[in-house]
Amino acid sequence: MNIHVAETGIVYRNPSPNIWSRQAFFPxxxxxxxxxxxxxxxxxxxxxxxxxRTYLCRSSDEGKTWSQxxxxxxxxxxxxxxxxxxxxxxxxDGTLLALQLLCDRSRNEFxxxxxxxxxxxxxxxxxxxxxxxxxxxxKPKLIMPPLAWNxxxxxxxxxxxxxxxxxxxxSLWRNWDGDCPFxxxxxxxxSDDQGETWHRTVDxxxxxxxQTVCWEQKQxxxxxxxxxxxxxxxxxxxxxxxxxxxxxxxxxxxxxGPALISPLAGETCTPYGLPDNHVLCIYRRVDERGLxxxxxxxxxxxxxxxxxxxxxxxARSSYGLQSSSKVEEMAALRFGYPQLIRLPDGDxxxxxxxxxxxxxxxxxxxxxxx
Numbered sequence: 001m002n003i004h005v006a007e008t009g010i011v012y013r014n015p016s017p018n019i020w021s022r023q024a025f026f027p028x029x030x031x032x033x034x035x036x037x038x039x040x041x042x043x044x045x046x047x048x049x050x051x052x053r054t055y056l057c058r059s060s061d062e063g064k065t066w067s068q069x070x071x072x073x074x075x076x077x078x079x080x081x082x083x084x085x086x087x088x089x090x091x092x093d094g095t096l097l098a099l100q101l102l103c104d105r106s107r108n109e110f111x112x113x114x115x116x117x118x119x120x121x122x123x124x125x126x127x128x129x130x131x132x133x134x135x136x137x138x139k140p141k142l143i144m145p146p147l148a149w150n151x152x153x154x155x156x157x158x159x160x161x162x163x164x165x166x167x168x169x170x171s172l173w174r175n176w177d178g179d180c181p182f183x184x185x186x187x188x189x190x191s192d193d194q195g196e197t198w199h200r201t202v203d204x205x206x207x208x209x210x211q212t213v214c215w216e217q218k219q220x221x222x223x224x225x226x227x228x229x230x231x232x233x234x235x236x237x238x239x240x241x242x243x244x245x246x247x248x249x250x251x252x253x254x255x256x257g258p259a260l261i262s263p264l265a266g267e268t269c270t271p272y273g274l275p276d277n278h279v280l281c282i283y284r285r286v287d288e289r290g291l292x293x294x295x296x297x298x299x300x301x302x303x304x305x306x307x308x309x310x311x312x313x314x315a316r317s318s319y320g321l322q323s324s325s326k327v328e329e330m331a332a333l334r335f336g337y338p339q340l341i342r343l344p345d346g347d348x349x350x351x352x353x354x355x356x357x358x359x360x361x362x363x364x365x366x367x368x369x370x
Contacts, residue, residue, distance in 0.1 A: 003280075003293045003309035006366040011039045011066050011351060012057055013361035021045040023360035024055075026337045027351040028157055030090045032133040036060050039351055040088040040098070041362050043069065048111035054086025054100065056134045063349060063364050072098050072137055073128055081105035083112075088134075089157030096130040097195075099168070100140065101154035107176075117178030120151040125168065127158060127195060143168070146189060146201045149182060151175045155216045158195070161227070166191045167253045169204065169217040169229070183208030186217040186231050188253055204229050205247055205259040211237040214245065214259070220273040222298060226250055228279070231259075232267040241286050244269050246303065262303050264294060268336050272348070280369070282311070282338035282350055290314035291338060291352060293367060311365055313354065340367075 014022035027041040037059040044052030055069035075082040085101040103112060104122040112121055125143035130136060145152070151173040159167040168189040174180040185206035189198045205214040214231040221227055227249040233242040244266050245259040269283035281294040290313040295306045313335055335354035342348055348367040353360055 001295060001307060002370045003295060003307055004368045004370050005309075005311060006347060006368045007063075008312075008363065008365045009063060011059075011063070011362035011364055012041065012043075012055075012069055013356075014359050017357075017359045023047060024362050025353045025360055026085065026087075027339055027353060027362045028086075028088045029339050029341055029349060029351045029364075030088065030096075031341055031343065031349075032058075032090070032096075033094045034133060036133060037063055037349065038088065038096070038134055039066070039362060039364075040072065040086055041069075041353065042085050044083070047360070048083075050081045050083045050105035050108065052083040052085070054084055054088075054098065056088070058134065062343070063366070070134075072134075073100055073140060075100075075102055075140075081108065085154045087154060087157035089159065091160050092163065094131075096134050097158050097160075098128045098130070098137065099154065099158050100126050100128065101152065102126060114176050114178070117176065118174060119176045119178045119180075120153075120173035121176060122150045123152050124150065125152065125154075125170075141195065143189070143195070143198055146198050147182065149175075151180070153215060156218055159219060161221075161252050164192050164194060165252060166195055167219070168198070169219055171213070171215055171217060184213040186214035186229070188217075190253060202253060202255060204256045205231050205233075205245055207233065207245070207259060211235065212242065216268040218268075218270045220271040220279065222273045222279070223275050223277050227253060228271060228273070228298065229256060230262070230269050230271050230281070232269065233259075241265075241267055244283070248301065257301075260301060260303070263305050266292075268338065270338050270340060272340055272342065278306075280340070280348065280367075282340055282352070284336045284338070288314070291335060291354075295369070311350070311367075312352070312363070 024043045054072045057066045083103045102124045126140040128137040153171040156169040186204040190200040216232040244262045244264040247256040265287035266283035272280045277298045291311045293309045297304045338352040340350040350365040
């Protein structure tokens with residue numbers, strides 16, 4: 001089976017970069033019940049500026065043209081400056097769900113992380129609903145996390161695994177002072193009443209005893225009914241990324257098995273479950289340059305590679321800065337955060353952000369398995 005790039009184009013790019021700065025990052029994509037493609041992304045004058053908000057664009061012609069971006073939510077900044085990061089998903093009844101991470105920006109001389117401790121700003125999750133395909137949104141509902149902590153990563157939309165159960169994949173960061181008593185691990189919050197309450201925190205991957213952090217958790221459902229989580233794992237002792245880890249849940253996210261080593265040398269990796277326990281992954285490689293597609297078959301717990309194909313940026317490095325501080329390197333990223341859906345004709349629609357000609361933009365690729 002071959003992986004073929006059928007088309008590519010732009011969801012959003014600042015039309016006047018010589019006049020003002022508008023940098024776009026971290027997209028989500030879904031297909032609404034009407035057939036429209038909806039892409040959300042975070043945008044501001046810089047990746048970690050306090051003006052960053054989440055926006056939504058729509059396309060009625062399978063991505064060839066897109067509407068102007070419309071802001072989803074303006075946070076309350078009456079007490080202190082707040083920036084937002086967002087991910088959008090589609091519930092089973094057609095409702096759109098916008099997850100927002102509200103980030104305290106009262107330390108206006110800093111970005112999102114403390115360069116000395118690599119700790120994160122104080123954060124708060126909330127979500128909004130839309131019943132008209134993103135044209136209007138409800139008031140935000142704050143999420144009370146099931147553990148006493150306030151430094152979280154937003155790495156995934158909320159996932160609806162049944163009519164009542166939602167999963168909120170995230171990871172725990174150090175706080176601003178550098179403390180993290182729970183360990184920097186990948187977890188998931190569980191709600192069994194459609195987000196009214198979040199009653200449990202489940203460990204998805206915990207390698208913190210080895211000084212390894214699990215970031216950018218993404219999940220998919222395999223054709224055998226298991227959930228598979230994939231993470232970017234970073235070894236703080238060696239200051240290097242490890243092969244992606246993966247873990248399985250057989251009980252709809254109640255628990256996860258051990259973190260297994262995949263053959264992928266990647267960072268952010270998004271899997272998509274296919275028939276016969278096949279998986280299509282889009283990821284940013286670290287052993288080769290660029291954004292890549294990877295096709296695999298999951299046989300029992302074993303990851304069997306089948307095909308790799310470069311998609312974009314094989315002549316580009318992932319980072320514009322080499323540093324002993326991982327948060328400084330992250331601030332100099334040049335592309336990443338791929339997300340994908342499957343279209344009715346069987347093609348895949350992939351979105352990711354990338355810097356081209358000094359502008360961070362949202363690009364799409366239409367993939368075909370042949």
